[in-house]
Amino acid sequence: MTKIDIISGFLGAGKTTFIKKMIEEVFKGEKIVLIENEFGEVGIDGGFLKDAGIEITEMNSGCICCSLVGDFGKNLHEVIEKFHPDRILIEPSGVGKLSDVMKSVIDVEKDEDVKLNGLITVVNALKASKQMKAFGEFFNNQIEYATTVVLSRSQKATPEQLELCVKQIQALNPKAAVITTPWDEIKGEQILKVVEGRDSLEVKLLAEQHAKEEAL
Template sequence: MGVKVDIVSGFLGAGKTTLIKKIIDDAFKREKVAIIENEFGEVSIDGEILKDRNIDIKEINSGCICCSLSGDFKDSIEDIIDEYNPDRIIVEPSGIAKLSDVLKGCKEIRIKDSITINHIFTVIDISNLDMYKEEFKEFYIDQVMNAKTIIFTRIDKCDDNEIEEAVEEIRKININASIVKVPLDIMDGLDILRIAEKDLNNIQEKKIVKLTSRSKKAAKAVRVGSKIFDSWGEETSKIFNINKIENIFTKIGITKECGNILRGKGFIELDSGRWIEFHYTPRQFQLKAAVKQDKGKIAIIGENIDKDKLELLFR
């Protein structure tokens, strides 16, 4: 039957890694799973988050997958199949990769008869949907248009009207995808896969909502220009005060003097001796406890980044 390839796409910080952890823990425990994780940036973070699953992770740090289709990405899949022989490969593209290019890369793999493109998820933080549409229209349209299943995250920050408006926006682009609009923390990974496979008979109605469009309008292809993203990152032995790290990202979000920062993530040690994992997206900053690391890691992604100013902020 060959190797199944699942793609978990979505914009920066939308919750792709959270979804992957859930479906691995709940649905793929008996399968041999490999992850190809594409880190855009100078310092890899998500590999640290996923490594405790005892799953092989091959990271590509040379840029987004859409820039690596002729080399690293296809080679990584071929190498994993040859060396590891998994039942399933999960591809987590960078949040600034075009889903259409990732799909194209999968289809061009030399051993394509041995793989089957299975689930195609796009994860959308609907609290930032307006920002996606206005500032990153090309990536937003591409990721929605090519998905088979759309997962809404951070719906707790939106009321029912805002959620339904988000559904209407998605349906203007993709009339066929299943939409999951229930918080991931109350969803079982098996239920998510059943929605993706449209096997609704095995799911409690109150737990999920599957929407089908009644609109007869077809999605229109939109041709837009490309944006250029940049990254800055470092490994550090510096110990931080929790107030300082919060103030850094408050300043990043308000002043824009370091550029248009779209994503920040990392692990740092606090002066209390604890380690924390941090995640920043526009309008949101989260901290949570982390296990001790060999070194702190900081990764920043955005447009027109001033790397010198970032280095001063984190000094």
């Protein structure tokens, strides 16, 4: 079975840095595919990418990194069939909704041997309040659908800043676990424990909630 973790977060929040930490510290022995997704945004060489569907950009220490453009669900199927990884890490675009990515994964769950494992959102502790106001449509959705929120740059935040940040996150999503420890002071294994402790029941509830909202 392939576990799928989604690591969302606004532009520059620290998603890639966080993923690298987790790969180095926790997922080393696993066969990992990292998917960076642009969700249908077609850039300059979009035509080329679109034809290919999947572009493999990097392969190191057992990790296959690829970008998907176009039909995300279809491409996700292809990645699973082709690589049969132990784990897929998805880094969605910073200006995408976490609920959209979640929905695609839930669709794939119906006919592939995969499990939606973690819904993680990385939030810049120094910028959260401003970004929440300015980019609420994406920013808030990313928090609302997360089971675990990981603050980045918390080592540079004042205690007041941190407290406010956690409060604002909890106002949007009272159930999410919020990790405020600076990344140099916490082991990847500890983070994974928190993520996997928010068990699949909660992921299922979020999925149902989303389905209801869709139906309205």
